[in-house]
Amino acid sequence: MTTKSGLRPDFLWGGAVAAHQLEGAWQADGKGVSIADVMTAGANNVPRQITAGVQPGQNYPNHSAIDFYHHYKADIKLFAEMGFNCFRTSIAWTRIFPNGDESAPNEAGLKFYDDLFAECHKYGIEPVITLSHFELPYHLVSEYGGWRDRRVIDFFVHFAEVCFKRYRHSVKYWMTFNEINNQMMYMNDFTVATNSGLVFRHNEDAATREALMYQASHYEVVASALAVKIGHQINPNFEIGSMVNFTPLYPASAAPADILVAEKMMQRRYWWSDVQAWGHYPCGMEAYFKQHNLRPDITAEDRIVLQEGTVDYIGFSYYNSMTIAVDGEGFKIVANPTLETSEWDWPIDPIGLRYSLNWLQDRYHLPLMIVENGLGARDKVEADGRIHDPYRSAYLRAHIEQMIKAVNDDGVDLWGYTPWGCIDLVSAGTGQMSKRYGFIYVDKDDDGNGTLARSRKDSFYWYQKVIQTNGADL
Protein backbone atom coordinates (compact mmCIF):
# COMPACT_ATOMS: atom_id res chain seq x y z
CA MET A 1 0.00 0.00 0.00
CA THR A 2 1.22 3.47 -0.75
CA THR A 3 -0.04 6.98 -0.25
CA LYS A 4 -0.49 9.80 -2.74
CA SER A 5 3.22 10.54 -2.92
CA GLY A 6 4.02 6.86 -3.48
CA LEU A 7 5.84 6.57 -0.15
CA ARG A 8 4.83 3.83 2.27
CA PRO A 9 2.18 4.89 4.81
CA ASP A 10 4.54 4.10 7.67
CA PHE A 11 7.37 6.10 6.10
CA LEU A 12 9.76 7.34 8.77
CA TRP A 13 9.97 11.13 8.75
CA GLY A 14 12.19 12.85 11.24
CA GLY A 15 15.53 14.48 11.70
CA ALA A 16 19.06 13.44 12.65
CA VAL A 17 21.61 14.62 15.19
CA ALA A 18 24.53 13.14 17.12
CA ALA A 19 25.00 13.25 20.88
CA HIS A 20 28.30 15.12 20.89
CA GLN A 21 27.01 17.83 18.56
CA LEU A 22 24.04 18.86 20.66
CA GLU A 23 23.94 17.41 24.18
CA GLY A 24 26.68 19.49 25.79
CA ALA A 25 26.87 18.65 29.53
CA TRP A 26 30.19 17.02 28.78
CA GLN A 27 30.92 16.20 32.42
CA ALA A 28 27.40 15.68 33.72
CA ASP A 29 26.44 12.61 35.75
CA GLY A 30 29.75 10.84 35.39
CA LYS A 31 30.33 11.29 31.66
CA GLY A 32 33.92 10.72 30.53
CA VAL A 33 35.96 12.66 27.98
CA SER A 34 35.40 11.61 24.36
CA ILE A 35 37.40 12.36 21.24
CA ALA A 36 34.80 15.05 20.46
CA ASP A 37 35.66 16.77 23.74
CA VAL A 38 39.21 17.42 22.56
CA MET A 39 38.25 18.91 19.19
CA THR A 40 38.81 22.66 19.04
CA ALA A 41 36.70 25.13 17.09
CA GLY A 42 37.62 25.57 13.42
CA ALA A 43 36.04 27.55 10.63
CA ASN A 44 35.46 27.21 6.90
CA ASN A 45 38.80 25.84 5.64
CA VAL A 46 40.31 26.14 9.12
CA PRO A 47 40.63 22.55 10.38
CA ARG A 48 39.68 21.63 13.94
CA GLN A 49 42.61 20.47 16.06
CA ILE A 50 42.64 17.33 18.15
CA THR A 51 44.47 18.28 21.36
CA ALA A 52 46.27 15.89 23.72
CA GLY A 53 43.52 15.78 26.32
CA VAL A 54 41.49 18.79 27.40
CA GLN A 55 43.86 21.78 27.48
CA PRO A 56 43.24 25.02 29.37
CA GLY A 57 42.52 28.09 27.26
CA GLN A 58 41.20 26.16 24.24
CA ASN A 59 37.70 26.53 22.82
CA TYR A 60 35.91 23.17 22.65
CA PRO A 61 32.45 23.87 21.22
CA ASN A 62 31.08 20.37 21.91
CA HIS A 63 31.48 20.79 25.68
CA SER A 64 28.31 22.82 25.95
CA ALA A 65 26.87 22.58 22.41
CA ILE A 66 23.13 23.47 22.58
CA ASP A 67 22.69 21.82 25.97
CA PHE A 68 20.14 19.33 24.66
CA TYR A 69 20.96 17.33 27.79
CA HIS A 70 18.88 19.79 29.78
CA HIS A 71 16.50 20.93 27.00
CA TYR A 72 15.52 17.61 25.43
CA LYS A 73 11.92 17.61 26.66
CA ALA A 74 11.11 20.96 25.07
CA ASP A 75 13.08 20.06 21.92
CA ILE A 76 11.29 16.76 21.40
CA LYS A 77 8.01 18.56 21.89
CA LEU A 78 8.98 20.78 18.96
CA PHE A 79 9.91 17.73 16.86
CA ALA A 80 6.50 16.28 17.67
CA GLU A 81 4.86 19.53 16.62
CA MET A 82 6.60 19.18 13.24
CA GLY A 83 5.09 15.70 12.99
CA PHE A 84 8.24 13.59 13.39
CA ASN A 85 7.54 9.87 13.78
CA CYS A 86 11.24 9.10 14.20
CA PHE A 87 14.33 10.83 15.57
CA ARG A 88 17.90 9.81 14.88
CA THR A 89 20.48 10.45 17.56
CA SER A 90 23.45 8.60 19.04
CA ILE A 91 24.29 7.30 22.48
CA ALA A 92 27.37 9.05 23.83
CA TRP A 93 29.62 6.09 24.60
CA THR A 94 31.29 8.06 27.45
CA ARG A 95 28.00 8.53 29.30
CA ILE A 96 27.74 4.73 29.53
CA PHE A 97 31.43 3.86 29.83
CA PRO A 98 33.36 7.02 30.80
CA ASN A 99 36.73 5.47 29.95
CA GLY A 100 35.51 2.81 27.56
CA ASP A 101 37.25 -0.15 29.19
CA GLU A 102 35.21 -0.52 32.39
CA SER A 103 33.18 -3.64 32.93
CA ALA A 104 30.26 -1.97 34.73
CA PRO A 105 28.26 0.77 32.99
CA ASN A 106 27.42 4.17 34.48
CA GLU A 107 23.80 3.93 35.58
CA ALA A 108 23.21 7.69 35.38
CA GLY A 109 24.17 7.65 31.70
CA LEU A 110 21.88 4.73 30.93
CA LYS A 111 19.08 6.49 32.76
CA PHE A 112 19.44 9.63 30.64
CA TYR A 113 18.69 7.65 27.48
CA ASP A 114 15.81 5.79 29.18
CA ASP A 115 14.25 9.18 29.81
CA LEU A 116 15.07 10.51 26.35
CA PHE A 117 13.55 7.49 24.58
CA ALA A 118 10.48 7.57 26.85
CA GLU A 119 10.00 11.21 25.94
CA CYS A 120 10.13 10.27 22.22
CA HIS A 121 7.60 7.45 22.64
CA LYS A 122 5.25 9.79 24.46
CA TYR A 123 4.72 11.43 21.04
CA GLY A 124 4.93 8.31 18.88
CA ILE A 125 8.49 9.12 17.83
CA GLU A 126 10.63 6.06 17.10
CA PRO A 127 14.29 6.50 18.10
CA VAL A 128 16.85 5.60 15.41
CA ILE A 129 20.12 5.10 17.23
CA THR A 130 23.75 5.22 16.18
CA LEU A 131 26.07 3.48 18.61
CA SER A 132 29.28 5.20 17.61
CA HIS A 133 29.08 8.65 16.06
CA PHE A 134 32.56 10.20 16.39
CA GLU A 135 32.39 9.62 20.17
CA LEU A 136 35.16 7.22 21.10
CA PRO A 137 36.17 7.53 24.78
CA TYR A 138 39.39 9.56 24.84
CA HIS A 139 40.92 7.09 27.26
CA LEU A 140 40.78 4.47 24.49
CA VAL A 141 42.70 6.89 22.28
CA SER A 142 45.41 7.77 24.80
CA GLU A 143 45.84 4.29 26.29
CA TYR A 144 45.18 2.01 23.34
CA GLY A 145 45.80 4.16 20.26
CA GLY A 146 42.12 3.95 19.32
CA TRP A 147 40.97 1.30 16.89
CA ARG A 148 44.52 0.30 15.96
CA ASP A 149 44.21 -2.05 18.98
CA ARG A 150 42.19 -5.24 18.61
CA ARG A 151 41.06 -5.02 22.24
CA VAL A 152 38.82 -2.10 21.32
CA ILE A 153 36.55 -4.61 19.53
CA ASP A 154 35.60 -6.11 22.90
CA PHE A 155 35.03 -2.71 24.49
CA PHE A 156 32.69 -1.69 21.68
CA VAL A 157 30.82 -4.98 21.67
CA HIS A 158 30.34 -4.76 25.43
CA PHE A 159 28.99 -1.20 25.04
CA ALA A 160 26.67 -2.36 22.24
CA GLU A 161 25.41 -5.31 24.26
CA VAL A 162 24.68 -3.17 27.32
CA CYS A 163 22.71 -0.72 25.15
CA PHE A 164 20.84 -3.46 23.26
CA LYS A 165 19.77 -5.09 26.53
CA ARG A 166 18.82 -1.89 28.29
CA TYR A 167 16.86 -0.46 25.34
CA ARG A 168 15.55 -3.69 23.84
CA HIS A 169 11.95 -2.49 24.19
CA SER A 170 12.51 1.20 23.50
CA VAL A 171 14.70 1.15 20.37
CA LYS A 172 14.14 -0.91 17.22
CA TYR A 173 16.36 0.84 14.62
CA TRP A 174 20.11 0.85 15.17
CA MET A 175 23.29 1.68 13.28
CA THR A 176 26.74 0.60 14.41
CA PHE A 177 29.27 3.21 13.17
CA ASN A 178 28.48 6.59 11.69
CA GLU A 179 30.02 7.25 8.26
CA ILE A 180 32.46 4.42 8.79
CA ASN A 181 34.02 5.08 5.38
CA ASN A 182 35.08 8.72 5.94
CA GLN A 183 38.49 7.48 7.00
CA MET A 184 39.34 6.56 3.47
CA MET A 185 40.76 10.11 3.58
CA TYR A 186 43.49 8.84 5.86
CA MET A 187 45.72 11.87 5.34
CA ASN A 188 43.12 14.04 7.06
CA ASP A 189 43.89 14.13 10.80
CA PHE A 190 40.35 15.02 11.79
CA THR A 191 38.70 12.24 9.80
CA VAL A 192 40.79 9.38 11.16
CA ALA A 193 40.46 10.72 14.70
CA THR A 194 36.67 10.97 14.56
CA ASN A 195 36.19 7.59 12.87
CA SER A 196 38.79 5.54 14.66
CA GLY A 197 40.55 7.53 17.34
CA LEU A 198 43.72 7.36 15.26
CA VAL A 199 46.10 10.12 16.24
CA PHE A 200 49.19 9.61 14.13
CA ARG A 201 52.65 9.98 15.51
CA HIS A 202 55.26 12.03 13.68
CA ASN A 203 57.12 9.02 12.38
CA GLU A 204 53.96 7.57 10.86
CA ASP A 205 54.20 8.32 7.15
CA ALA A 206 51.52 8.04 4.49
CA ALA A 207 52.03 4.29 3.98
CA THR A 208 51.82 3.66 7.73
CA ARG A 209 48.72 5.81 8.00
CA GLU A 210 47.05 3.87 5.22
CA ALA A 211 47.95 0.52 6.79
CA LEU A 212 46.67 1.62 10.21
CA MET A 213 43.46 2.95 8.71
CA TYR A 214 42.75 -0.43 7.09
CA GLN A 215 43.65 -2.20 10.31
CA ALA A 216 41.34 0.00 12.38
CA SER A 217 38.60 -0.33 9.78
CA HIS A 218 38.87 -4.09 9.82
CA TYR A 219 38.48 -4.19 13.59
CA GLU A 220 35.45 -1.93 13.23
CA VAL A 221 33.69 -4.12 10.67
CA VAL A 222 34.36 -7.14 12.88
CA ALA A 223 33.00 -5.26 15.92
CA SER A 224 30.00 -4.18 13.87
CA ALA A 225 29.29 -7.77 12.77
CA LEU A 226 29.58 -9.06 16.34
CA ALA A 227 27.18 -6.35 17.50
CA VAL A 228 24.68 -7.24 14.77
CA LYS A 229 24.80 -10.87 15.77
CA ILE A 230 24.38 -10.18 19.49
CA GLY A 231 21.68 -7.60 18.82
CA HIS A 232 19.58 -10.09 16.88
CA GLN A 233 19.91 -12.57 19.74
CA ILE A 234 18.74 -9.95 22.24
CA ASN A 235 15.79 -8.89 20.12
CA PRO A 236 15.11 -10.58 16.75
CA ASN A 237 12.97 -7.60 15.77
CA PHE A 238 15.91 -5.21 15.86
CA GLU A 239 16.81 -3.65 12.52
CA ILE A 240 20.54 -3.01 12.61
CA GLY A 241 22.08 -1.11 9.74
CA SER A 242 25.39 0.08 8.44
CA MET A 243 25.94 3.79 7.96
CA VAL A 244 28.10 5.14 5.18
CA ASN A 245 28.76 8.58 3.87
CA PHE A 246 27.52 8.25 0.32
CA THR A 247 29.20 10.61 -2.09
CA PRO A 248 28.94 9.28 -5.63
CA LEU A 249 32.09 9.86 -7.67
CA TYR A 250 31.30 10.98 -11.18
CA PRO A 251 33.89 10.61 -13.96
CA ALA A 252 34.93 14.06 -15.15
CA SER A 253 34.65 13.02 -18.80
CA ALA A 254 33.71 10.13 -21.06
CA ALA A 255 37.40 9.23 -21.38
CA PRO A 256 37.67 5.54 -20.41
CA ALA A 257 40.52 6.31 -18.01
CA ASP A 258 38.25 8.72 -16.11
CA ILE A 259 35.40 6.17 -16.05
CA LEU A 260 37.75 3.54 -14.70
CA VAL A 261 39.32 5.69 -12.01
CA ALA A 262 35.84 6.74 -10.83
CA GLU A 263 34.82 3.08 -10.60
CA LYS A 264 38.00 2.06 -8.79
CA MET A 265 37.64 4.87 -6.28
CA MET A 266 34.00 3.94 -5.70
CA GLN A 267 35.22 0.43 -4.83
CA ARG A 268 37.75 1.88 -2.41
CA ARG A 269 35.14 4.15 -0.86
CA TYR A 270 32.34 1.62 -0.34
CA TRP A 271 34.04 -1.62 0.65
CA TRP A 272 32.98 -1.01 4.28
CA SER A 273 29.30 -1.36 3.37
CA ASP A 274 30.19 -4.23 1.00
CA VAL A 275 31.62 -6.13 3.96
CA GLN A 276 28.76 -5.17 6.26
CA ALA A 277 26.11 -6.17 3.71
CA TRP A 278 27.78 -9.16 2.01
CA GLY A 279 29.72 -10.59 4.94
CA HIS A 280 33.01 -10.69 3.08
CA TYR A 281 35.60 -8.43 1.50
CA PRO A 282 35.12 -7.57 -2.18
CA CYS A 283 37.80 -9.19 -4.36
CA GLY A 284 39.00 -5.76 -5.52
CA MET A 285 40.01 -4.88 -1.97
CA GLU A 286 41.74 -8.21 -1.36
CA ALA A 287 43.72 -7.54 -4.54
CA TYR A 288 44.48 -3.99 -3.43
CA PHE A 289 45.85 -5.21 -0.08
CA LYS A 290 48.12 -7.65 -1.89
CA GLN A 291 49.32 -5.17 -4.49
CA HIS A 292 50.16 -2.58 -1.84
CA ASN A 293 51.68 -5.02 0.55
CA LEU A 294 49.07 -4.15 3.15
CA ARG A 295 48.66 -6.99 5.56
CA PRO A 296 45.83 -6.20 7.90
CA ASP A 297 45.41 -8.62 10.77
CA ILE A 298 42.39 -10.52 9.40
CA THR A 299 41.96 -13.92 11.02
CA ALA A 300 39.98 -16.90 9.75
CA GLU A 301 37.72 -16.43 12.75
CA ASP A 302 37.13 -12.78 11.79
CA ARG A 303 35.94 -13.93 8.37
CA ILE A 304 33.33 -16.19 9.96
CA VAL A 305 32.16 -13.35 12.21
CA LEU A 306 31.75 -11.08 9.18
CA GLN A 307 29.51 -13.69 7.53
CA GLU A 308 27.41 -14.11 10.64
CA GLY A 309 26.73 -10.44 11.28
CA THR A 310 25.45 -8.90 8.07
CA VAL A 311 23.28 -5.81 8.36
CA ASP A 312 19.51 -5.53 7.88
CA TYR A 313 19.50 -2.25 5.99
CA ILE A 314 21.77 0.44 4.64
CA GLY A 315 21.63 3.84 6.30
CA PHE A 316 23.53 6.56 4.53
CA SER A 317 24.17 10.27 4.50
CA TYR A 318 23.94 12.19 1.27
CA TYR A 319 25.07 15.77 0.90
CA ASN A 320 26.69 15.99 -2.51
CA SER A 321 28.47 14.23 -5.34
CA MET A 322 32.13 14.64 -6.28
CA THR A 323 33.76 14.55 -9.68
CA ILE A 324 36.99 12.76 -10.33
CA ALA A 325 39.55 12.63 -13.15
CA VAL A 326 42.59 10.49 -13.76
CA ASP A 327 45.84 12.25 -12.86
CA GLY A 328 49.01 10.40 -13.76
CA GLU A 329 48.97 7.17 -11.74
CA GLY A 330 46.39 8.61 -9.39
CA PHE A 331 43.33 10.82 -9.49
CA LYS A 332 42.20 14.32 -8.67
CA ILE A 333 38.90 15.76 -7.51
CA VAL A 334 37.70 18.45 -9.90
CA ALA A 335 34.85 20.95 -9.88
CA ASN A 336 31.63 19.92 -11.59
CA PRO A 337 30.68 22.89 -13.77
CA THR A 338 27.04 21.76 -13.92
CA LEU A 339 26.50 22.20 -10.17
CA GLU A 340 26.17 25.16 -7.83
CA THR A 341 27.90 25.03 -4.46
CA SER A 342 26.97 26.05 -0.93
CA GLU A 343 28.74 28.77 1.02
CA TRP A 344 30.94 26.00 2.44
CA ASP A 345 31.78 24.89 -1.12
CA TRP A 346 29.71 21.70 -1.03
CA PRO A 347 28.17 20.97 -4.45
CA ILE A 348 24.37 20.84 -4.56
CA ASP A 349 23.15 17.84 -6.54
CA PRO A 350 19.61 16.53 -5.91
CA ILE A 351 19.71 14.11 -8.86
CA GLY A 352 22.78 12.62 -7.23
CA LEU A 353 20.52 11.43 -4.43
CA ARG A 354 18.36 9.45 -6.86
CA TYR A 355 21.52 8.09 -8.45
CA SER A 356 22.79 7.07 -4.99
CA LEU A 357 19.54 5.31 -4.08
CA ASN A 358 19.69 3.35 -7.33
CA TRP A 359 23.34 2.46 -6.85
CA LEU A 360 22.86 1.26 -3.28
CA GLN A 361 19.72 -0.70 -4.13
CA ASP A 362 21.39 -2.47 -7.03
CA ARG A 363 24.54 -3.24 -5.08
CA TYR A 364 23.01 -4.47 -1.82
CA HIS A 365 19.37 -5.44 -2.41
CA LEU A 366 18.58 -4.18 1.06
CA PRO A 367 16.12 -1.59 2.36
CA LEU A 368 17.58 1.89 2.51
CA MET A 369 17.27 4.78 4.91
CA ILE A 370 18.48 8.31 4.18
CA VAL A 371 19.75 9.21 7.63
CA GLU A 372 21.37 12.55 6.76
CA ASN A 373 20.83 15.16 4.07
CA GLY A 374 20.79 18.91 4.23
CA LEU A 375 22.28 22.31 3.61
CA GLY A 376 24.56 24.10 6.04
CA ALA A 377 23.74 27.80 5.75
CA ARG A 378 23.85 31.06 7.66
CA ASP A 379 20.50 32.29 8.96
CA LYS A 380 19.41 35.82 9.74
CA VAL A 381 17.02 36.58 12.57
CA GLU A 382 14.68 39.42 11.55
CA ALA A 383 13.72 42.24 13.88
CA ASP A 384 10.41 40.49 14.56
CA GLY A 385 12.29 37.32 15.50
CA ARG A 386 11.34 35.36 12.40
CA ILE A 387 13.83 33.42 10.29
CA HIS A 388 13.18 33.23 6.57
CA ASP A 389 15.13 30.31 5.15
CA PRO A 390 13.72 29.51 1.70
CA TYR A 391 17.16 28.21 0.62
CA ARG A 392 16.83 25.39 3.15
CA SER A 393 13.39 24.22 2.07
CA ALA A 394 14.41 24.61 -1.59
CA TYR A 395 17.39 22.30 -1.05
CA LEU A 396 15.35 19.71 0.84
CA ARG A 397 12.39 19.91 -1.56
CA ALA A 398 14.62 19.19 -4.54
CA HIS A 399 16.14 16.20 -2.75
CA ILE A 400 12.80 14.82 -1.56
CA GLU A 401 11.47 15.06 -5.13
CA GLN A 402 14.34 12.88 -6.33
CA MET A 403 13.87 10.48 -3.43
CA ILE A 404 10.21 10.04 -4.36
CA LYS A 405 11.15 9.41 -8.01
CA ALA A 406 13.57 6.73 -6.85
CA VAL A 407 10.75 5.04 -4.96
CA ASN A 408 8.07 5.36 -7.65
CA ASP A 409 10.05 5.12 -10.88
CA ASP A 410 12.99 2.99 -9.78
CA GLY A 411 11.37 0.70 -7.20
CA VAL A 412 13.75 1.57 -4.39
CA ASP A 413 12.70 0.20 -0.98
CA LEU A 414 13.09 3.27 1.21
CA TRP A 415 12.18 3.24 4.89
CA GLY A 416 12.75 6.80 5.91
CA TYR A 417 14.29 10.22 5.67
CA THR A 418 15.95 12.08 8.52
CA PRO A 419 17.52 15.34 7.36
CA TRP A 420 20.66 16.36 9.25
CA GLY A 421 20.67 18.79 12.15
CA CYS A 422 16.91 19.23 12.50
CA ILE A 423 17.75 21.60 15.33
CA ASP A 424 20.84 23.85 14.95
CA LEU A 425 23.91 22.24 16.46
CA VAL A 426 27.70 22.26 16.36
CA SER A 427 29.06 21.47 12.89
CA ALA A 428 31.20 18.35 12.91
CA GLY A 429 33.59 19.54 10.24
CA THR A 430 34.14 23.11 11.39
CA GLY A 431 32.90 23.28 14.99
CA GLN A 432 30.82 26.28 14.05
CA MET A 433 27.30 27.13 15.19
CA SER A 434 26.88 29.49 12.24
CA LYS A 435 26.80 26.57 9.76
CA ARG A 436 23.16 25.83 10.47
CA TYR A 437 20.99 22.95 9.25
CA GLY A 438 17.98 23.23 11.56
CA PHE A 439 14.27 23.78 11.20
CA ILE A 440 14.64 25.07 14.74
CA TYR A 441 16.97 28.00 15.37
CA VAL A 442 19.16 28.01 18.47
CA ASP A 443 20.39 31.35 19.75
CA LYS A 444 24.11 30.74 20.06
CA ASP A 445 27.05 32.06 18.03
CA ASP A 446 30.51 30.77 17.16
CA ASP A 447 32.02 32.39 20.25
CA GLY A 448 29.58 30.56 22.49
CA ASN A 449 27.39 33.59 23.24
CA GLY A 450 23.60 33.40 23.20
CA THR A 451 20.55 32.56 25.26
CA LEU A 452 20.10 29.05 23.78
CA ALA A 453 16.48 30.04 23.08
CA ARG A 454 14.81 27.93 20.39
CA SER A 455 12.63 29.38 17.61
CA ARG A 456 10.81 27.97 14.60
CA LYS A 457 12.22 28.93 11.21
CA ASP A 458 9.97 29.20 8.13
CA SER A 459 11.26 25.76 7.10
CA PHE A 460 9.71 24.35 10.30
CA TYR A 461 6.22 24.96 8.93
CA TRP A 462 7.21 23.78 5.47
CA TYR A 463 8.55 20.46 6.77
CA GLN A 464 5.49 20.07 9.00
CA LYS A 465 3.32 20.17 5.86
CA VAL A 466 5.58 17.74 4.02
CA ILE A 467 5.24 15.22 6.83
CA GLN A 468 1.51 15.79 7.22
CA THR A 469 0.98 14.89 3.55
CA ASN A 470 3.57 12.10 3.54
CA GLY A 471 5.56 13.95 0.92
CA ALA A 472 2.67 14.81 -1.41
CA ASP A 473 2.78 18.56 -0.75
CA LEU A 474 6.31 19.81 -1.16
Ligand code: P53
Ligand atom coordinates in the same frame (compact mmCIF):
# COMPACT_ATOMS: atom_id res chain seq x y z
P1 P53 B 1 29.22 19.36 8.92
C1 P53 B 1 32.51 15.33 6.37
C2 P53 B 1 31.95 15.17 5.13
C3 P53 B 1 30.64 14.80 5.01
C4 P53 B 1 29.87 14.56 6.14
O1 P53 B 1 28.75 17.96 8.32
C5 P53 B 1 30.42 14.71 7.37
C6 P53 B 1 31.75 15.10 7.49
C7 P53 B 1 32.35 15.28 8.82
O2 P53 B 1 32.49 16.64 9.02
O3 P53 B 1 29.78 14.47 8.50
C8 P53 B 1 28.41 14.15 8.57
O4 P53 B 1 28.73 19.39 10.33
C9 P53 B 1 28.25 13.67 9.97
C10 P53 B 1 27.65 14.68 10.89
C11 P53 B 1 27.93 16.08 10.37
C12 P53 B 1 27.24 16.22 9.02
O5 P53 B 1 27.71 15.24 8.13
O6 P53 B 1 30.70 19.32 8.83
O7 P53 B 1 27.65 12.41 10.12
O8 P53 B 1 28.15 14.43 12.18
O9 P53 B 1 27.56 17.09 11.23
C13 P53 B 1 27.40 17.59 8.38
O10 P53 B 1 28.58 20.42 8.10
